[in-house]
Amino acid sequence: xxxxxxxxxxxILFVIGAIGVLVRRNAILIFMFxxxxxNACNLAFVAFARMHGNLxxxxxxxxxxxxxxxEVVVGLAILMAIYRARRSASVDDASLLKY
Amino acid sequence: xxxxxASGVLRASWLLLAFPVFGAAVLLLGGxxxxxxxxxxxxxxxxASFVYGVIAFFTLLGYAAPDRSxxxxxxxxIPVAGFQANLGVLLDPLSISFVLLIxxxxxxxxxxxxxxxxxxxxxxxxxxYLNLFISAMLLLVLSDNYLGLYAGWEGVGLASYLLIxxxxxxxxxxxxxxxxxxxxxxxxAGLSLAIMLMFAEFGTFNFTGxxxxxxxxxxxxxxxxxxxxxxxxxxxxxxVPLQSWLLDAMEGPTPVSALIHAATMVTAGVYLIxxxxxxxxxxxxxxxxxxxxxxxxxLFGAIIGCAKDDIKKALAGSTMSQIGYMMLGAGLGPAGYVxxxxxxxxxxxxxxxxxxxxxxxxxxxxxxxxxRRYGGLRKFLPITFVTxxxxxxxxxxxxxxxxxxxxxSIIDAAWSKGGTxxxxxxxxxxxxxxxxxxxxxxxxxxxxxxTKRWEQEGVLGGAGAHPASPExxxxxxxxxxxxxxxxxxxxxxxxxAAGWFLIVDSRFASFLSPVVGSxxxxxxxxxxxxxxxxxxxxxxxxxxxxxxxxxPVPAVAPRGSVLTAAARSDLYGDAFNESVLMRPGQWLTRxxxxxxxxxxxxxxxxxxxxxxxxxxxxRKVQTGFVRSYALSMLIGAVLLVxxxxxxxx
Numbered sequence: 001x002x003x004x005x006x007x008x009x010x011x012i013l014f015v016i017g018a019i020g021v022l023v024r025r026n027a028i029l030i031f032m033f034x035x036x037x038x039n040a041c042n043l044a045f046v047a048f049a050r051m052h053g054n055l056x057x058x059x060x061x062x063x064x065x066x067x068x069x070x071e072v073v074v075g076l077a078i079l080m081a082i083y084r085a086r087r088s089a090s091v092d093d094a095s096l097l098k099y
Numbered sequence: 100x101x102x103x104x105a106s107g108v109l110r111a112s113w114l115l116l117a118f119p120v121f122g123a124a125v126l127l128l129g130g131x132x133x134x135x136x137x138x139x140x141x142x143x144x145x146x147a148s149f150v151y152g153v154i155a156f157f158t159l160l161g162y163a164a165p166d167r168s169x170x171x172x173x174x175x176x177i178p179v180a181g182f183q184a185n186l187g188v189l190l191d192p193l194s195i196s197f198v199l200l201i202x203x204x205x206x207x208x209x210x211x212x213x214x215x216x217x218x219x220x221x222x223x224x225x226x227x228y229l230n231l232f233i234s235a236m237l238l239l240v241l242s243d244n245y246l247g248l249y250a251g252w253e254g255v256g257l258a259s260y261l262l263i264x265x266x267x268x269x270x271x272x273x274x275x276x277x278x279x280x281x282x283x284x285x286x287x288a289g290l291s292l293a294i295m296l297m298f299a300e301f302g303t304f305n306f307t308g309x310x311x312x313x314x315x316x317x318x319x320x321x322x323x324x325x326x327x328x329x330x331x332x333x334x335x336x337x338x339v340p341l342q343s344w345l346l347d348a349m350e351g352p353t354p355v356s357a358l359i360h361a362a363t364m365v366t367a368g369v370y371l372i373x374x375x376x377x378x379x380x381x382x383x384x385x386x387x388x389x390x391x392x393x394x395x396x397x398l399f400g401a402i403i404g405c406a407k408d409d410i411k412k413a414l415a416g417s418t419m420s421q422i423g424y425m426m427l428g429a430g431l432g433p434a435g436y437v438x439x440x441x442x443x444x445x446x447x448x449x450x451x452x453x454x455x456x457x458x459x460x461x462x463x464x465x466x467x468x469x470x471r472r473y474g475g476l477r478k479f480l481p482i483t484f485v486t487x488x489x490x491x492x493x494x495x496x497x498x499x500x501x502x503x504x505x506x507x508s509i510i511d512a513a514w515s516k517g518g519t520x521x522x523x524x525x526x527x528x529x530x531x532x533x534x535x536x537x538x539x540x541x542x543x544x545x546x547x548x549x550t551k552r553w554e555q556e557g558v559l560g561g562a563g564a565h566p567a568s569p570e571x572x573x574x575x576x577x578x579x580x581x582x583x584x585x586x587x588x589x590x591x592x593x594x595x596a597a598g599w600f601l602i603v604d605s606r607f608a609s610f611l612s613p614v615v616g617s618x619x620x621x622x623x624x625x626x627x628x629x630x631x632x633x634x635x636x637x638x639x640x641x642x643x644x645x646x647x648x649x650x651p652v653p654a655v656a657p658r659g660s661v662l663t664a665a666a667r668s669d670l671y672g673d674a675f676n677e678s679v680l681m682r683p684g685q686w687l688t689r690x691x692x693x694x695x696x697x698x699x700x701x702x703x704x705x706x707x708x709x710x711x712x713x714x715x716x717x718r719k720v721q722t723g724f725v726r727s728y729a730l731s732m733l734i735g736a737v738l739l740v741x742x743x744x745x746x747x748x
Contacts, residue, residue, distance in 0.1 A: 021726070022726050022733070091726070092724055095723030097723055
């Protein structure tokens with residue numbers, strides 16, 4: 001199978017994730033779309049690693065997974081704090097820091 | 100002239116300054132505690148300076164004529180590399196003459212003020228300022244360099260300001276004090292520029308240093324120095340064009356007018372020019388300017404004096420005129436220096452006596468100054484009348500009174516100058532003598548002779564002139580106390596004898612000659628121009644008698660001719676200053692304010708408003724919504740990637 005197809009799939013997944021981040025208001029969903037984008041990137045890394053025949057992309061994919069896990073922990077903690085303070089998980093409600 | 104170090108009793112010449120400084124310090128710092136005896140301390144300090152002055156005078160007389168210039172270094176004022184400002188006391192024939200005049204007349208006026216200011220609650224402050232004035236004036240004439248002279252020059256300006264505005268609750272007095280100070284600043288600027296020019300050109304401002312090197316400098320420098328010094332002299336001596344302050348300065352108490360604005364301070368300009376005789380000898384331009392200023396002022400002041408009904412202002416016009424004579428004399432060079440100073444000394448006596456007489460009249464008339472409300476006072480103030488008359492005979496130049504000798508010496512010196520300018524100057528001085536006789540006779544007749552106008556209906560006086568007399572009422576003229584009459588008698592003796600003593604046998608000329616050079620040989624007592632002047636004097640007296648003696652003087656001033664109206668308003672000196680200097684100055688300030696608020700501020704404000712407005716609009720981009728930030732990040736990332744691709748491809 002042509003590795004280029006995986007790259008196209010990664011692009012499609014990334015775009016879906018980006019659109020999801022932009023249009024959804026629920027913070028948890030936004031998180032999930034972010035994860036989708038990260039995984040699209042992972043897929044692209046792995047595909048490129050395969051195409052070029054070296055392991056660099058695969059190593060980076062592992063890195064991304066670890067960082068994503070850490071990020072989710074911190075992010076969900078913040079989310080919990082916001083939810084407790086505001087009784088809402090909508091990111092539009094947390095818009096105090098503006099002009 | 101060589102200057103030698105002081106020795107013997109002259110080493111203590113700093114005492115001259117120390118006495119009045121001590122008096123002023125005690126009275127000013129001691130405050131109300133010194134009220135009881137403050138005036139006595141001030142008199143004693145002034146007299147102490149006078150006594151030391153007399154001792155110093157006779158010590159100087161004991162030396163040979165060329166050795167009479169004695170310098171005593173006091174201390175180094177500003178020691179900086181290349182700039183050594185020393186303060187020293189220079190006693191020479193010129194300065195000792197002034198010392199005797201200042202401390203002698205000054206002490207008499209101190210004593211007079213004890214009586215004159217007896218009812219004033221602030222008498223102590225008055226005496227403190229008088230002592231301050233004496234010390235500053237002595238510093239002016241005793242300093243051995245121009246910087247010390249400048250310090251004294253400013254000191255007398257300050258004392259003059261404080262004393263003109265002594266009754267500062269009167270708005271006119273407060274304004275007059277400010278006017279005197281401000282007009283004097285213009286002259287002071289001339290003096291400071293002259294000192295700077297001296298330092299730039301010669302590297303020193305000691306008299307000896309400047310006078311020894313001025314001969315090597317160009318004619319431009321000497322002319323500039325001379326003209327700057329003349330500007331300074333015009334300010335201090337109330338000469339045209341800086342004359343306007345002197346008439347208003349009569350708002351001060353009368354002893355102040357006598358001491359500062361007649362006998363001593365206003366003659367400082369003449370002193371400055373005579374002291375700088377080496378500079379003026381080298382510059383014909385500067386000397387010509389001095390004579391022109393003198394001639395113009397002597398006529399200017401005399402014409403003003405003819406129309407004033409205020410006795411002090413008439414005398415002030417006369418002071419201007421007499422100082423004009425001195426300036427003219429000083430402008431004639433070595434031929435006139437001696438006579439300028441001789442006239443200055445004689446004038447110090449008779450004008451101080453006249454002012455004190457006027458003060459005595461005002462004292463008896465409840466501070467009324469309008470001569471149209473006087474009349475027939477000779478029976479009520481006999482001593483004042485006699486002393487005043489002697490001063491009058493002295494000022495109009497009747498032989499053998501002092502004004503005759505000194506004024507005629509100046510007239511003769513101008514006459515002998517020759518050439519067109521000599522003729523014009525001599526004509527001015529002779530005409531001035533005639534006008535002087537007219538206005539002084541007018542003053543005499545209006546004050547001492549005629550009907551008692553103060554008793555007439557509707558001529559009540561004295562209202563508001565002084566806190567003691569707030570209501571209009573009929574005054575009860577009376578002779579003044581002994582403290583006031585004795586100084587007047589002594590000054591009258593001076594008015595009678597000073598001219599004869601100084602001029603006959605060229606006593607004063609040979610005394611001053613080491614400092615200012617000798618005038619040409621005297622033409623005798625009665626000279627051709629002197630006799631012409633004497634004829635004009637008789638004419639002036641006659642005209643005045645016809646106008647004010649033969650016919651009764653109206654108690655309210657008639658309208659008068661155009662010339663009278665002009666002279667009453669000081670020949671439009673104030674109007675000129677207002678229209679030519681003050682109003683353009685105001686326009687300039689308004690223009691500057693407009694330029695500042697609209698131009699400079701406008702530019703800055705517009706810039707700030709533009710930036711502020713733009714930011715206020717741009718600020719709206721910060722919505723606080725995560726999605727919009729995310730979108731902008733996405734767009735940024737896409738653009739970045741696209742850019743990289745474009746560059747790469």
